[in-house]
Amino acid sequence: MNATADRSRTDSLDALDSLDAAPPALLDNVLHAVGLADEYAPWPSPVGDVFVAWNARGISCLSLAGPDPTEFESYFRTRVRRPLRVGDGPPSRVRAALDRRLSGKSGPTFADLRIVTPFERDVLECTARIPAGEARPYGWVAREIGRPGAVRAVGTALKHNPVPLLIPCHRVVRSDGRIGEYALGGPGNKRLLLTLEGVPVDDLEPVKGFVGSDTTHIFCLPWCRYDRKVSEVHRVSFRNQAEAEAAGYRPCKHCRPVA
Amino acid sequence: MKLNDRLAADLDGSFEAFVRSHQDAVYSAALRLTLSRTDAEDVAQDVFVRAYKALCGFDRERILALSTKPWLARITLNVVRNKARTNGRRPQTTALDVDPADTAPGPDSKAVEADGHAALIDKLAALPDIYRGPVVLRHAYGLSYDEVAEVLGRPVGTVKAQVSRALQTLKESS
Incomplete structure (x- = not known):
């Protein structure tokens, strides 16, 4: 056997044992x-x-x-x-x-919220369920997640929303009818987004009670899509839940105006 | 702190180190089993993704007790087998994957910078499947005979004989 063949034989057996370096992209891709x-x-x-x-x-x-x-x-x-x-x-x-x-189409949120705290996650997941074209007060989010006293904390959690637009924190507004702050470029952008979605930003009424329809006997938050369909002649206002229920009205199942 | 302890304590924080410490071995084994650099990269990536998903579902004790190297070998063999099956089922896709500009010296020639390496790939290709697994796991991947036997589900004596016969064939076929 000549020297070249001999070397090739050893080389290929060495090659069997010696490791190949994984391509640099492998770790990244994994x-x-x-x-x-x-x-x-x-x-x-x-x-x-x-x-x-x-x-x-x-x-x-x-x-x-x-x-x-x-x-x-x-x-x-x-x-x-x-x-x-x-x-x-x-x-x-x-x-x-x-x-x-x-x-405003339905479907999974596809958000990766690993970096937020459990409280923030509750706030963000609740906010994700507010439909396009509607708004809810900060206090409503606090109540929905079972922390009715944490209204300010809800505001802070939304301010730190890592994925604005995807989690539509622009749909959470102040209960006095003002639209409030917005982290993604200020309140101007919040106003623009709500307007594009068809929320009557300038006519948002303060949430000082509930509105109902005397045809359906249902009462809503003033920013619910079903409230907007009630014509003026059939519209009735209530100062609080007791008043609405005394008049024989039930809460709207869409906007859940009361706990 | 041992890597297993770190994986059990903080999977997300230590997984990168886990991949780093095993990627060359897994990739080398995959390359010797698939005989293609592109396939080997796909296989190695899939192995680690599967490993991560499995680790997510393991409890602490199971991760601590895990022999990661034989475990990854088992996953690698499964992925290689699945890959061969898919390639066999869709040969037209694999053919289209090859960039024509790339084919002049053969698509896998990049895998074979050294003379010895080129010869190795040819010889491994000629080796019967039943020998290739044992010799690659024992020699390139670096498992013990006992571990190879367990991973392959064959008796230790059989594995030793198969490795020895494979080495003999590799030597003789030069």
Whole structure:
């Protein structure tokens, strides 16, 4: 046997034992596939371009896109504390989740809320159920999650909503009829979003009681879609639950005006 | 702190370290079993994704008691087998996957930088399936004979004989 053949034989047996280095993309791809790393891309929202970050578990972070993408990257790293890389535009299920939420269609939220506290999660999941075209007071969210005294805490939790638009915190407004603050670019954007969804922003009445219809004998929050269908002649107001129930009215099952 | 302890305490926080410590072995085994660099990368990625999902469902004791290396070997064999089945069922897809510009020296030539490596891939391809598993797990992946036997569900003596015969074939076929 000549020397070359001999060397080739040894080489191939050495090659059997020596490990090949895994491709550098492998770790990245694995972490993305299991939701331990995120990608981000710009997305044109009704209030201008935003950066949206996502992973296999859902949309994890959304913020207004400034001229400098590294600002979003550092915001994400402080807030979410996971590796982040630039993606090739939001994948269809990310876009579908956002479109669905803003157009008021039903479907899963597709939000990755691992970074929020249990209380914040309750607030955000409750807020996610407010339909497009309607609004609810902060106090309503507090009551729905079983923490009626935590109205201010609800406000704070929504201020720190990591995924505005997807969790429609713009649909939570003040009970005095003013629209309140908005983290995604200020109250102007909140007004714009509510207007686009058909909420009569300028006519929101203070929640000082309930409104009902004398044809159905149902009473609602003033911002419920069914209240808006009641014509003026049939509209009746109540100062409180006792008054409405004494008059033989039942609470609306859609907006759940009372506990 | 041992990696198993860290996995049990904080799966999300330690999974990256887990992948780092096993990725070369899993990838190398996958490469020697699939004989294709592209397939090996797909297989290795799938192995770790499956491992993560399984670990999510394991309780603390089970993670602490887990022999991760043989366990990953078992997953790798399953994924390789499934991959072979899908490739067999959809050969037209695999054919289309190959970039024509890439095919001049053969799609897997990137896998074979060294002479020895090229020869190895050829020889492994010629090896009967029944020998390839044992020799790859024992030699490239680095399990003990006992572990290989358990992973493959074959008696230790059988595994030793198969590894030895495989090595003999690899030596002779040069």
